[in-house]
Amino acid sequence: MQHRQSIALLLVLLFVLMGASGPVLLSQLTKQQLAGKDVYSKGIGVSEVKITAQMSGVSVPATVMACVNCHNADGSGNPEGGITPSNITWKELTKNYGGQLQNQRKRPAYTERTLRNAISTGMDPAGNELHSAMPRYEMSREDMDNLISYLKVLGNSGEKGVTDETLQIGVALPEKTNSPNDKSESLRQLVNAYIKELNNGGGIYNRKVSVQFFTEASAVDENELFMIVGEGSSDMEKAINQAQIPSLLSHSQKRTTQGFKNPYAFYVYPSWVGQSTSLLQFSKEKGMLSKGTTLTVLYEDIPSKKGVVDELFSHCKKHYGIEPTLIPMGSNDITEISQEIGDKDIVLYLGAPNLGNTLLKQLELNDKHPFILVPGSITGIDLYNVPDSFKNKVFVGFPTWPSERTPDAKKKYETLKAKYVLPNSWKASQWEMLSQLVTAEEILKRTGRNLYQEKVKENFETLFQYANGLSPALSYDLNRRVGSNLMYIIGFDSAKSQIKLITTLNSPEN
Ligand code: HEC
Incomplete structure (x- = not known):
């Protein structure tokens, strides 16, 4: 007892010495959070019934036993006399792989409900008792609500990539070439133009946005980034979830895992695998693909595509009872490859964009005319330049289509393009990037001046049918990470000599 009393005394003393000012700027807090801050740092609530703290069966006013005494003004925990009060920042409490208490006991991530429980009964989400040095608190529902709302922002001045004046955004780009x-x-020029306009207009809640371009997954960790947009890879996805940086990427390579497993990476469009399987689904609906069909997957022999191909193989086996032939492509073996393909086959083309049309010419020479399916975000075939005998045999799947673009959005793009003299090449990719930037800006603005990454993630999860005029409407939820499942299947209209939209379908992916 003597020992405990001395700890308590020490704590009261510490409290007086430290003062109670948190690092979160007061001006940024909502009314509710301010009220919660009083509970946290002074033990004072807004209700008539005073808050009490119970420790070893002794009940004391919370004013002498405020959270801040042990958990610090930033929630980091203040080790004292062999006791280590937990880090109780929201980020730490809700990490999806859970946490560890001082006796090495593991516990799952907290939810609001289990957090209330821990504060009032001392029970962690695993159902275990917290150490007796953590008091049990009695307070009104309202005071508890306020406290929780403050705990969500506690310590958030430590948030990566934000200062009072700046906000650091990472933009993931493809590797630079000599072309x-x-x-x-x-894409870099488009992003710079967009950000310049944004900052000229005051930035986001008076913070200037600065951009960090990168290509490697390792950069996710190495830079202080608040949020990421761009084109990701499987490695990057891993790094993003590890670093807990909310990200909006164009699409994943492999089928996306559900939100609970993949909390921080959000995608605009279906994955490479999802886009490819949509094309297969289309070919099945049109009667091209059936059980006896020979399906060949031609792919560029690089690691990112190899992973996709492996996943496609199992998909075809499971859903169509077909084991596709997988053929890696080098630049010099087009002739050989065309010999391996049959006239009645279906070819899923994941080769390099510059080889597609060459392959078709070679197949025509060999008098073979298989159906060709091409996921358009992964690779390309120039529909205008396919040999005549292939005009009705090539189908390209795109996750977006110009018909979605509103006049306002077109104007926005054209204005940027003219003012900053943007390159004419890769226009479709520029549109995609523009769409991501507009969506990211919207999410950041919805989050408000008081920025923290958890809240950005939550704002993605509540985005419903958000239409920015540039791409299909986006919706996410707790478990959904692909914003739009739509796939546009495009073919060639020989009569009119132009490309045409054949149909749309939904990629079955979340
Ligand atoms: C006298 C010191 C003390 C005070 C005051 C105190 N705590 Fe704690 N708290 C602790 C200790 C020590 C632990 C670690 C318990 C364990 O490891 O079992 C802890 C653990 C917690 C946990 C569990 C964290 C986890 O990872 O499971 C939460 C949540 C928490 N405290 C919230 C609060 C809140 C909110 C207040 C104020 C209303 C508060 N604490 C006041 C000492 C204190």
Whole structure:
């Protein structure tokens, strides 16, 4: 008892010395959070019934036993006399792989409900008693609500990539090439133009946005980034979830895992695998694909595509009872490859964009005319330049289509393009990037001046049918990470000599 009393005394003393000012700027807090801050740092509520703290069966006013005494003004925990009060920042409490208490006991992530429970009964989400040095609190529902709302922002000045004046956004781009029409360069110019306009207009709640371009997954960790947009990879997805940085990426390579497993990476469009399986679904509906069909998957022999191909193989086996032939492509073996393909086959083309049309010419020479399916975000075939005998045999799937663009959105793009003299190449990719930037800006604005990453993630999860005039409407929820499942299947209209929309379908993916 003597020992405990001395700890308590020490704590009261500490409280007086430290003062109670948190690092979150007061001006940024909502009324409710301010009220919660009083509970946290002074033990004072707004209700008539005073808040009490119970420790070892002794009940004391919370004013002498405020959270801040042990958990610090930033929630980080203040080790004292062999006791380590937990880090109780929201980020720490809700980490999806849970946390560990001082006796090495593991517990799952907190929810609001289990957090209330811990504060009032001392029971963690695993159902275990917290150490007796953590008091049990009695307070009104209202005071508890206020406290929880404050705990959500506690310590958030430590949030990566935000200061009072700036907000750091990472933009993931493809590797730079030596081509005069480099995709990466085209996108970089578009992003710079957009951000310049945004900052000229006051930035986001008076913070200037600064951009960090990167290509490697390792950059996710190395930079102080608040949020990420752009084109990701499987490695990047891993790094993003590890670092807990809310991200809006164009699409995943492999089928996206559900929100609970993949909490921080949000995608605009279906994954490469999802886009490919949509094309297969289309070919089945049109009667091209049936059980006896020979399906060949031609792919560029690079690691990112190899992973996709492996997943496609199991998909075809499971859903169509077909084991596709997988053929990696180099630049010099087009002739050989065309010999392996049959006239009645279906070819899913994941090869390099510059080889598609060459392959078709070679197949025509060999008098073979298989159906060709091409997921358009992964690779390309120039529909205008396919050999005549293939005009009705090539189908390209796109997750977006120009018909979605509103006049306002077109004007926005054209204005940027003219003012900043943006490159003419990779226009479709520029549109996609523009769409991501507009969506990201919207999410950040909805989050408000008081920025924290958890809240950005929550705002994605409540985005419903959000239409920015540039791409299909986006919806996410707790478990959904692909914003739009739509796939546009495009073919060639020989009569009119132009490309045409054949149908749309939904990629079955969340
Ligand atoms: C006298 C010191 C003390 C005070 C005051 C105190 N705590 Fe704690 N708290 C602790 C200790 C020590 C632990 C670690 C318990 C354990 O490891 O079992 C803890 C743990 C917690 C946990 C569990 C964290 C986890 O990872 O499971 C939460 C939540 C918490 N405290 C919230 C609060 C809140 C909110 C207040 C104020 C209303 C408060 N604490 C006041 C000492 C204190």
